[in-house]
Amino acid sequence: MNENTNNKWVWIGAAVLLVALCVLPFLVKNFRVFQFNMVMIYAIAVLGLNILTGFNGQISLGHGAFYAIGAYVAAILMDKAGVPYWATLPFSAVICFVVGYLMGFPALRLGGHYLALATFALALAIPQMLKYKGIEEWTGGVQGIVLNKPEAPFELSVLGQPLSADRWLYFYILLVTAIMFLIAWRLLRGRVGRALVAIRDHPIAASAMGVNLPVYKSLTFGVSAAFTGVAGALSATAVAFVSPDSFTSFLSITFLVGVVVGGLASIPGAIAGAIFIQFVPNIADEISKSAPWAIYGIFLILLMYLMPTGVAGLISKIYSRLRGGPAAASAGRSVASAVSQPVGGSQS
Amino acid sequence: MEALLHQIFAGIANGGIYASVGLALVMIHQATHHINFAQGEMATFSTFIAWWLIQNGWPYWGAFFFTVAISFALGLLIQRTVLKPVEKAPVLTNVIVFVGLLVIFNALAGWIFDHTIKSFPTPFPKGSLIDTQFFSSHEIGSILVMLCVLGALYAFFRFTPLGLAMRAAAQNPESARLVGVRVSWMLGMGWGLAAAIGAVAGMMIAPIVFLDPNMMGGILLYGFAAALLGGIDNPWGAVIGGFIVGILENLLGAYVIGTELKLTVALILIVGTLTLKPDGLFGKAVVTRV
Numbered sequence: 213m214n215e216n217t218n219n220k221w222v223w224i225g226a227a228v229l230l231v232a233l234c235v236l237p238f239l240v241k242n243f244r245v246f247q248f249n250m251v252m253i254y255a256i257a258v259l260g261l262n263i264l265t266g267f268n269g270q271i272s273l274g275h276g277a278f279y280a281i282g283a284y285v286a287a288i289l290m291d292k293a294g295v296p297y298w299a300t301l302p303f304s305a306v307i308c309f310v311v312g313y314l315m316g317f318p319a320l321r322l323g324g325h326y327l328a329l330a331t332f333a334l335a336l337a338i339p340q341m342l343k344y345k346g347i348e349e350w351t352g353g354v355q356g357i358v359l360n361k362p363e364a365p366f367e368l369s370v371l372g373q374p375l376s377a378d379r380w381l382y383f384y385i386l387l388v389t390a391i392m393f394l395i396a397w398r399l400l401r402g403r404v405g406r407a408l409v410a411i412r413d414h415p416i417a418a419s420a421m422g423v424n425l426p427v428y429k430s431l432t433f434g435v436s437a438a439f440t441g442v443a444g445a446l447s448a449t450a451v452a453f454v455s456p457d458s459f460t461s462f463l464s465i466t467f468l469v470g471v472v473v474g475g476l477a478s479i480p481g482a483i484a485g486a487i488f489i490q491f492v493p494n495i496a497d498e499i500s501k502s503a504p505w506a507i508y509g510i511f512l513i514l515l516m517y518l519m520p521t522g523v524a525g526l527i528s529k530i531y532s533r534l535r536g537g538p539a540a541a542s543a544g545r546s547v548a549s550a551v552s553q554p555v556g557g558s559q560s
Numbered sequence: 561m562e563a564l565l566h567q568i569f570a571g572i573a574n575g576g577i578y579a580s581v582g583l584a585l586v587m588i589h590q591a592t593h594h595i596n597f598a599q600g601e602m603a604t605f606s607t608f609i610a611w612w613l614i615q616n617g618w619p620y621w622g623a624f625f626f627t628v629a630i631s632f633a634l635g636l637l638i639q640r641t642v643l644k645p646v647e648k649a650p651v652l653t654n655v656i657v658f659v660g661l662l663v664i665f666n667a668l669a670g671w672i673f674d675h676t677i678k679s680f681p682t683p684f685p686k687g688s689l690i691d692t693q694f695f696s697s698h699e700i701g702s703i704l705v706m707l708c709v710l711g712a713l714y715a716f717f718r719f720t721p722l723g724l725a726m727r728a729a730a731q732n733p734e735s736a737r738l739v740g741v742r743v744s745w746m747l748g749m750g751w752g753l754a755a756a757i758g759a760v761a762g763m764m765i766a767p768i769v770f771l772d773p774n775m776m777g778g779i780l781l782y783g784f785a786a787a788l789l790g791g792i793d794n795p796w797g798a799v800i801g802g803f804i805v806g807i808l809e810n811l812l813g814a815y816v817i818g819t820e821l822k823l824t825v826a827l828i829l830i831v832g833t834l835t836l837k838p839d840g841l842f843g844k845a846v847v848t849r850v
Contacts, residue, residue, distance in 0.1 A: 271655050318835040324651030325595040337827040502671035509664030516653050
């Protein structure tokens with residue numbers, strides 16, 4: 213009985229949310245719609261990094277590189293081969309998966325700091341590689357590639373607002389985001405997800421239980437890169453411009469900030485993290501050009517001390533306080549173990 | 561032939577800088593088994609302090625030594641305040657805190673000293689006595705300074721009680737604590753020394769690459785490559801690795817791949833070393849008991 217009413221409320225909530233999401237772009241200006249698009253794109257990228265870092269415990273400071281590769285693959289396909297924007301996603305995903313998988317191989321031999329270091333090197337090197345003269349014909353060199361924003365295929369007017377290119381993209385990106393989150397949810401809430409967390413928390417025990425460490429770890433790297441690559445491809449469409457200097461090493465750090473703020477090993481946390489990295493710099497920009505990064509840094513360090521489970525952990529903590537049940541409190545605990553337990557330390 | 565020699569000598573000069581950055585990384589790694597991602601940004605910040613002092617009329621060497629002292633204090637302070645609480649935390653937490661420090665120092669340097677590119681004076685002007693055919697005087701000077709730093713470090717660790725205590729704390733913290741070494745403070749000392757060495761490296765490289773908040777990005781990467789190539793737990797390895805990386809970078813840049821892909825060389829060196837010979841050329845193989 214109770215279960216049934218609960219279910220009903222979940223459905224009603226989901227329907228309200230869906231309607232709100234559909235009306236939202238027509239209530240605000242085009243520029244805001246563009247910002248919402250970027251939030252969804254960042255959410256996919258942050259989710260991709262979270263699969264690797266939050267769930268599997270492999271630290272990457274180089275996911276900006278996969279984002280860049282995804283964006284460039286999409287841009288080159290649209291610009292040189294005339295591929296329609298929606299058809300670029302699988303290409304970006306597959307290429308990033310392959311690159312990520314290849315990066316995952318050396319990653320097998322590297323633990324913790326060294327992996328962070330190797331991926332950081334990748335993030336620093338990628339703008340230079342994109343500027344390389346030998347592939348300038350494809351990448352446009354320092355100038356990058358300018359694209360056209362896809363127009364809506366039909367005319368529509370809601371609340372007196374036309375369906376502009378940005379609003380059309382909003383629905384397109386919303387659909388892709390929903391699909392990507394669904395894939396991640398299906399992947400992580402089952403056997404595979406448990407295996408990943410087991411590898412993170414106790415690799416030796418995990419392999420003793422029959423988890424194939426090398427296969428899982430390198431595949432996770434590939435899947436994570438593919439998610440971020442899809443985000444990159446979407447960004448090429450939404451921004452309609454790619455250039456080497458939009459993919460500096462700081463982009464990778466931005467994604468890490470998103471993961472930490474949203475909450476390690478939390479799927480919905482990726483959205484909170486994406487909202488943070490999209491809007492906080494805008495607010496902080498008004499203080500000084502350098503302020504966003506100072507604030508990012510302070511947030512990173514403070515969150516590690518005060519709230520290692522991020523926004524998602526905070527919400528589940530508040531929720532369980534409200535419910536008052538000790539059972540509900542355990543929901544956040546498995547996440548907390550990712551950061552509060554020493555790596556390799558056994559857990560009872 | 562002369563051009564080749566020129567490239568090699570320029571590589572040696574750069575190698576000295578990479579060696580010192582690598583050395584600073586090895587110092588922190590030996591003491592804490594962490595890799596400090598903020599090393600380069602801290603060095604840049606120190607260089608900005610020196611620049612500011614010189615702008616305000618300080619003599620070069622006065623500013624130099626004052627900056628080294630300030631950097632030492634700053635490094636020590638950071639370890640005591642920011643890193644002590646997470647000393648025993650998992651790797652991920654540490655990496656995130658390091659990245660936090662990295663962006664804070666980068667932003668502060670831009671905020672306080674602004675983003676324009678500045679020239680930094682050299683204490684070894686052109687046409688002085690040590691100017692030779694193959695080396696500019698600044699190159700020779702910076703190699704000499706780096707050798708002095710190395711010598712001083714060697715003497716410090718080899719001949720002073722404090723150096724001995726630091727080595728003990730790094731090698732076996734439990735036993736060191738039992739004989740009365742304050743291990744946690746020794747880690748702080750390690751951070752201070754690393755920051756000071758970083759400051760020297762920053763001040764030596766700034767006249768060559770010019771000073772801006774992102775100055776050390778690429779250099780840090782080469783420093784990493786140097787430290788890994790030589791073996792991350794071997795200070796001498798880091799120095800030799802630094803010279804190898806410096807020469808390799810210059811030769812490859814001049815004759816094989818061009819100057820645009822220099823950072824990719826560092827990436828390949830890092831990934832290659834970690835995959836093919838994870839202990840580096842001179843490092844000890846680490847055996848862990850499960």
